[in-house]
Amino acid sequence: MVIEFHLSARSGVAPYMQLVQQVRQALRLGVLAEGDQLPTVKDVVAKVAINPNTVLKAYRELEHEGLVAPRPGKGTFVTRTLSDASLAAHEPLREDLREWLAKARRAGLDEESIEALFTTTFRTTSK
Amino acid sequence: MIWLTWRQHRSQIVVAFAALGAVAITLAITGVQLRHSYDDTLAGCRAHGGCGTALAAFGSQYGLLETYVSAVLIAVPGLIGAFWGAPLVTRELETGTYQLAWSQSVPRTRWLVVKLGSVAAAGMAASGLLSLLVTWWAGPLDHAHADRFTPEAFAARGVVPIGYAAFAVALGVVSGVLIRRTVPAMAVTLAVFAAVQIVMPLAVRPVLMPPARSTVALDAGTLAAASSIEVRGSGSDSRLYVGLSHPDSWVLSKDPAVDPAGRAYQGAESCLAAGQAQFTACVAEAGLQQAETYQPADRYWRFQWFEAAIFLALAGGLAGLGLWAVRRLE
Amino acid sequence: MTAMLEASGLSKLYGRHEALSDCTLSVPAGRVVGLVGANGAGKTTLLKMACGLVAPTSGTIKVLGESPAADAAQLAKVGYVAQDTPVYARLSVADHLRLGARLNPSWDHGLAERRIRQLGLNPAQRAGTLSGGQRAQLALALAVAKLPELLILDEPVASLDPLARRTFLRNLMEYVAEHSAGVVLSSHLVADLERVCDYLVVLAGSRVRLAGEVDELLATHVRITGPRRDPGTLPTGVEVIQADHTDRQSTFIVRTDTPIDDSNCSVGELSLEDLVLTYMAQAATEPGHGILSEAAR
Numbered sequence: 001m002v003i004e005f006h007l008s009a010r011s012g013v014a015p016y017m018q019l020v021q022q023v024r025q026a027l028r029l030g031v032l033a034e035g036d037q038l039p040t041v042k043d044v045v046a047k048v049a050i051n052p053n054t055v056l057k058a059y060r061e062l063e064h065e066g067l068v069a070p071r072p073g074k075g076t077f078v079t080r081t082l083s084d085a086s087l088a089a090h091e092p093l094r095e096d097l098r099e100w101l102a103k104a105r106r107a108g109l110d111e112e113s114i115e116a117l118f119t120t121t122f123r124t125t126s127k
Numbered sequence: 128m129i130w131l132t133w134r135q136h137r138s139q140i141v142v143a144f145a146a147l148g149a150v151a152i153t154l155a156i157t158g159v160q161l162r163h164s165y166d167d168t169l170a171g172c173r174a175h176g177g178c179g180t181a182l183a184a185f186g187s188q189y190g191l192l193e194t195y196v197s198a199v200l201i202a203v204p205g206l207i208g209a210f211w212g213a214p215l216v217t218r219e220l221e222t223g224t225y226q227l228a229w230s231q232s233v234p235r236t237r238w239l240v241v242k243l244g245s246v247a248a249a250g251m252a253a254s255g256l257l258s259l260l261v262t263w264w265a266g267p268l269d270h271a272h273a274d275r276f277t278p279e280a281f282a283a284r285g286v287v288p289i290g291y292a293a294f295a296v297a298l299g300v301v302s303g304v305l306i307r308r309t310v311p312a313m314a315v316t317l318a319v320f321a322a323v324q325i326v327m328p329l330a331v332r333p334v335l336m337p338p339a340r341s342t343v344a345l346d347a348g349t350l351a352a353a354s355s356i357e358v359r360g361s362g363s364d365s366r367l368y369v370g371l372s373h374p375d376s377w378v379l380s381k382d383p384a385v386d387p388a389g390r391a392y393q394g395a396e397s398c399l400a401a402g403q404a405q406f407t408a409c410v411a412e413a414g415l416q417q418a419e420t421y422q423p424a425d426r427y428w429r430f431q432w433f434e435a436a437i438f439l440a441l442a443g444g445l446a447g448l449g450l451w452a453v454r455r456l457e
Numbered sequence: 458m459t460a461m462l463e464a465s466g467l468s469k470l471y472g473r474h475e476a477l478s479d480c481t482l483s484v485p486a487g488r489v490v491g492l493v494g495a496n497g498a499g500k501t502t503l504l505k506m507a508c509g510l511v512a513p514t515s516g517t518i519k520v521l522g523e524s525p526a527a528d529a530a531q532l533a534k535v536g537y538v539a540q541d542t543p544v545y546a547r548l549s550v551a552d553h554l555r556l557g558a559r560l561n562p563s564w565d566h567g568l569a570e571r572r573i574r575q576l577g578l579n580p581a582q583r584a585g586t587l588s589g590g591q592r593a594q595l596a597l598a599l600a601v602a603k604l605p606e607l608l609i610l611d612e613p614v615a616s617l618d619p620l621a622r623r624t625f626l627r628n629l630m631e632y633v634a635e636h637s638a639g640v641v642l643s644s645h646l647v648a649d650l651e652r653v654c655d656y657l658v659v660l661a662g663s664r665v666r667l668a669g670e671v672d673e674l675l676a677t678h679v680r681i682t683g684p685r686r687d688p689g690t691l692p693t694g695v696e697v698i699q700a701d702h703t704d705r706q707s708t709f710i711v712r713t714d715t716p717i718d719d720s721n722c723s724v725g726e727l728s729l730e731d732l733v734l735t736y737m738a739q740a741a742t743e744p745g746h747g748i749l750s751e752a753a754r
Contacts (some may be wrong), residue, residue, distance in 0.1 A: 009648050049626035051489050052634040063629045100724050106626060124718055130559055134552060223543035230508055230537035231560035232603065315683045457511045
């Protein structure tokens with residue numbers, strides 16, 4: 001097995017999403033590369049007490065995002081890493097975010113208000 | 128399923144057959160002794176004429192031992208029913224293992240049929256072997272007493288113990304299914320078995336076939352050969368009962384001696400007053416008759432098989448009840 | 458596809474005591490169902506009815522499309538591990554495997570032996586001397602080696618230490634993955650349920666309070682916190698499950714199909730434990746009224 005998964009009970013994130021995030025993290029860090037095989041559902045389940053459908057759901061989500069693809073009879077394989085293009089976008093976006101945060105603090109918002117503002121806007125725009 | 132039943136009851140059955148083996152050895156040894164003693168007695172008394180008294184003495188010499196042995200043989204089926212039959216289902220209910228047993232791919236009814244059938248078969252085999260041994264062992268004594276048809280001996284010989292064993296095991300299992308707790312089920316099994324063993328010879332066995340009736344003239348010869356003479360009551364209530372010799376028959380009741388006119392004879396008291404030596408002559412003079420109701424000796428084996436069949440049928444009925452009850456068990 | 462477990466108006470009366478009352482469920486095949494509820498709420502009764510150990514007083518229950526324990530073939534499709542995992546104390550571990558082999562036509566002896574080996578159980582050891590965790594694993598191995606389509610487990614991990622519990626669940630999920638089996642599992646430990654269950658049934662006061670796919674239930678239930686207000690002022694289409702008020706503040710736990718877009722309050726997600734507790738508490742405060750809430754498919 002190339003990578004191992006773990007579930008955090010306290011993260012507040014749905015189990016399947018945690019797996020998705022862990023795969024993305026592995027891709028980002030270079031632990032997973034293009035062409036690597038993801039652990040089979042059976043392997044994951046044998047190591048982590050988790051519903052097999054959760055693993056399937058996570059892999060389907062990753063497939064939907066274009067990161068992995070199933071090969072019938074063989075398993076699920078990584079098709080591309082997180083694109084450099086998107087990595088390149090991180091720095092300027094981070095700068096923008098820092099500016100926005102500074103603005104919000106100058107306007108007098110406290111930490112919770114900032115977080116609430118961000119969360120509600122994020123949710124309503126991503127639906 | 129048979130394997131599981133064997134595996135679960137293995138130690139019980141092994142212990143029982145080991146005990147049976149020990150009993151067999153004891154009976155074999157004492158039985159041989161008994162036969163030698165009998166043969167010696169016979170040889171001795173034939174040379175001197177009548178054997179009646181000698182055989183009676185021989186019989187009473189082993190009387191206590193015979194009572195014990197017969198009692199054991201009557202008790203064994205009841206004990207098998209209580210110790211093998213009652214816990215069959217209740218142990219599984221009490222330990223919760225019925226949940227394991229009934230979630231295998233065997234329906235409850237088949238589970239019970241195999242368990243009940245196997246244990247009943249083992250019980251019948253044990254009782255049958257024991258009965259065979261005891262019947263052999265008691266042979267000389269039965270000849271001496273000529274009373275194998277009477278209740279004390281009937282239940283402890285021949286094939287009826289096999290029927291008793293089947294009945295007792297079925298009784299035990301059904302008690303267990305209905306009562307669901309081991310100790311009460313065992314108690315009920317023993318109680319019902321004992322009750323049946325009392326009721327059977329008192330109320331049922333006498334009427335399995337219509338009894339025969341005989342009327343005998345009480346002359347000097349008959350009175351001399353009588354096994355017992357009883358005078359009951361006094362004055363106008365005085366009655367005479369003579370125990371006539373019916374070897375191997377089962378005398379159910381004796382009517383009091385009646386005079387030629389058919390009235391109950393009341394003169395036994397006065398004959399007694401005349402003195403012991405004169406008593407027989409005194410009574411013989413009166414020309415009396417006595418009627419008895421009895422089951423003839425030649426019906427012995429018919430009664431054995433009939434009673435064994437009755438108990439097997441009861442066992443079958445109880446088994447059916449048990450199967451119905453186990454389906455509704457929760 | 459036939460439902461894995463279907464109940465309609467199912468009730469069970471023990472004398473005067475109502476163990477289960479008018480339960481209606483329809484669980485799709487292939488799910489791992491978590492059955493939660495207070496002690497005495499009827500979980501064990503429901504599970505025993507599903508494997509044919511107890512008969513309903515009224516209503517019907519169907520498992521894999523048939524009556525429970527209808528015949529040997531149906532019994533072969535369902536594996537059961539009872540509470541306290543009873544085993545035959547005087548029989549050895551190997552004897553138990555032989556028991557399974559002889560009483561189940563679809564027995565996979567290789568699978569059973571592999572599991573026993575993996576668990577490090579000594580085949581010659583008497584089952585009565587096993588620890589609680591080992592007994593539970595033996596019971597699971599017996600239930601699994603007959604290759605059932607559905608496994609019914611009554612609080613199998615309640616008395617196990619954390620490692621034994623985790624191992625048990627891993628082995629259970631392995632079987633589910635390999636054979637696409639369904640599971641109905643009753644438990645108090647919501648953390649475990651979160652990991653393994655994708656369908657949830659909440660029993661409280663002998664009634665079904667909530668039944669549905671976990672993902673959907675979590676997506677449609679939210680907690681709304683804000684200034685004190687009347688429940689009627691909440692957006693339409695919102696079903697209030699629980700309402701708490703102080704002088705100044707109102708907290709509602711609601712069920713809604715559309716996202717709530719109200720800047721006048723804060724909307725938070727519920728954890729599975731919160732969800733379960735809400736519905737269990739609802740039963741406690743309204744003993745006479747059971748609100749059956751079932752997720753639309």
